[in-house]
Amino acid sequence: MTEQTTRGYLIDMDGVIYRGSRLIPGADRFIRLLKENQVPYLFLTNNSQRTRRDVAMKLQRMGIEADQNDIFTCAMATARFLAQQAPNRTAFVIGEGGLLNSLHSNGLAVVDHDPDYVVVGEGRTVNFEMVEKAVRMIKDGAKLIATNMDPNCPTDMGLRPGCGAIVAMLEKATGAQAFSVGKPSPVMMRMARKQLDLRTAEVTVVGDTMETDILGGVQMGYRTVLVLSGGTSRDDLANYAYQPDRVVDSIADLCQEVEAAQELCVAGV
DSSP, X not given: OOHHHHOEEEXXXXXXXEETTEEOTTHHHHHHHHHHTTOOEEEEEOOOSSOHHHHHHHXXXXXXXXXXXXXXXXXXXXXXXXXXXXXXXXXXXXXXXXXXXXXXXXXXXXXXXXXXXXXXXXXXXXXXXXXXXXXXXXXXXXXXXXXXXXXXXXXXXXXXXOHHHHHHHHHHHHOOOOEEOSTTOHHHHHHHXXXXXXXXXXXEEEESOIIIIIHHHHHHTOEEEEETTSSOOGGGGGGOSSXXXXXXXXXXXXXXXXXXXXXXXXXXX
């Protein structure tokens, strides 16, 4: 089997597959081509709020064939990382269902006093009482863990504070520094590659954000593709010391790449 046939994709979603509740034209065709040609891929997201099943359902309703095994979230990466560090640990959680589900699935108990970790995600259920409690726990020795450091989250109504904003408040109040597991952390980027069972040279990261998707891919030695359908413009590239391997208008422009790779495979190249 040639490298072209085994190359896989780690694909960001918001700004790449959809924007808010609207599918980006051609995204459904690209995913369909990956499935038809048995090209391995994962949807990679820094949203810890939703479970994998929830994310898959959102994609299905937009016309993307997906199930929960196609999804890899920062909540999953965080829970697996903590479980690998030591078994049977406890966590106080600022976050919602996706994060809670992942922690439980990986053997961590969620508690409201004397936790080993304070684990922070994003969502609309955060209140100041939870933040105050987390500050005291961190001061008492709990380790501060961030599912990601994204400062804000896009919604249909506009931006709202993200996990990184909550973490920054806790860091400032306690003097502690959070350990972040989500993109661009090598922890999440490596876990996703291993789940696809691919080598470093066989992975392509597709994303719309230089600070997370592209930086994470560059740091891991993956091939990187920046799409301009999200939050980054071509003019923005001059502001970064690192650059993507390829820049395209949207993920639809990668359809030809998948088709060409399949043609080479069929030809035995």
